[in-house]
Amino acid sequence: MIRRTALSFLIPVVSSIGVMLAQQPTPTGGNQTPPPQQPSSIGVSISGDSGSAPRMAVPDFIALSSDAETQAIARTIGQVLWDDLNYEREFYMIPRDTYNSIAAPASIADPPFDRWRELGADGLIMGSVAKAGNTVRVEMRLYRVPTRQQAFAREYSGAAANARVYAHTISDEVHQSQRNLRGVARTKLTFVSDRDRQRVVKTVENREVKEVYIADYDGAGHRRVTAGAQLNNSPTWSPDGRAIAYTSWRTGFMDVFVSRIYEGTMSNPAKGTPSAQNYLPMYSPDGTKLAFTSNRDGNPEIYVMNADGSGIRRLTNHPSIDVTPTWSPTGTQLAFTSERSGTPSIYIVGADGLGLRRITFENSDRATWSPAPRNELAYTARTGPGYDIKVLNLASSETRQLTFGEGTNESPAWAPNGRHLAFTSTRSGRTQIFTVDYDGRNIRQLTRDGNNQQPHWSQ
């Protein structure tokens, strides 16, 4: 049981010394001594028993003043940070309801280590919140409990309005520094929702408005992007996270629109007309191009244009339907859905229009390509009355299934670190957005209000 020796944390220190020695230049004669070299940082990282995840405790942050607002911020940061860290499954997160008998210390500098040790914690995150006017100062420290060392510390100051941002930032930095992992706590999702329950005006059908929304990766803090009182569909982020491209009927027919959400501007780069409709846009990984579907030459085909709408090129040419393009992480290939074989299946074509090949041999649609280095395609496959999410590994050609017929499950979208997917499911009644991990575990529901569809994860 008591096998958590100091050895496990010594390893990073020792290895960095090893690197230092290896890089020392050999003296090239004379008596010049090489300049003293020191590792720029000595890492202390949180480690658990061999073979098991480090156990982490995140109590409420300490409010340095007793007003209700500061205390609410302190509580929120602690809870959200626990959830964020739990999401990546890198740590065993000790449930917060077991902390009750450990009194909060007056300062984050001296937590009662022996009590946390007794609870089994390997790592402990302490933090404090001080509020002055509309700004807060948040301090956090990550301790390695068995040795009582400080492993990581940060201090932030900023607006008091959104406490969750501090927790998300801390989570990403802890994952980066302790696990060398890119967390997704600060990423956002865009999706369409009919939660406003407005009706589309000026149409014969009595349809509900679908507007484009954005929300944090955990579903909190949703905001509406479009206000067209029309049908909007298939939003996708630009790689820099500043623009959303989507399909809209706001002009009475389908066209690709780009909303720059921070500037508040909107454009329709493909310049659609009733006879040349454009839809299902997807930014290239470098953000310079948009792939989309258009019927401008008679039937739906895949096109690529520059982000400003210039240089439109056609990639596919077949009398059957070709839709829903998605880029490979390098931007050299696109996957899309085609009906040329009779049933919808996924095909891959080079960005130059060459090298077309079929890669799924079942009724499948809406592929999205994983970020590197995971070379996988997630797609929607018909598995009976409904659809399920499947993932095809392009290197090994193996397919695995992530959902198993609970409701119908559609439109998967990868998280930027490749460890999670967002998708829509009807398992809870209406169509809602869920996330699932790459191995099919850890399913969470993000939305509850109205119907929410077509998620896409920001980079």
Added chain:
Amino acid sequence: MPKVMAMPDGPSRGRRGRRVSTTLAEINVVPMVDVMLVLLIIFMVAAPLLQRGVEVNLPVARQTQKMSEERVYITVPLSYQKDSRVFLDEEAVSLDFLAERIRQAMISKDQKEVFLRPDGGVRMQEVLDVMDRLKEGGIERVGIVALQRAPR
């Protein structure tokens, strides 16, 4: 949230061929069974049997793994009555934390089982308090360790 996919934790190891020697000491377990049979499987083991073994010189190999079925002992000493601390193996753990510590210790174990070593002077109520926490921590089987009475 219903579990979507059964994820077996690797090839399941054969059950340990441990022979539980239930010394049929005439203890009246009926009151305890009433309360706790639905919660826990309780059995009694004789301490000397657990510790005795035939001495062999085992062969040596580099790629050995630790036995996954390490036994977890919970000792309830007489001092429990003062400080509400039990020993999880050799580490003192307050009763408040026992359930969570047991959860942590059982993550990698197939058999959710601990061996309880209460001091003879500890009251039944106190043993049951501890068992309550063990149950909360996911324990399914509790072995109560006792010394085997020397034959008269």
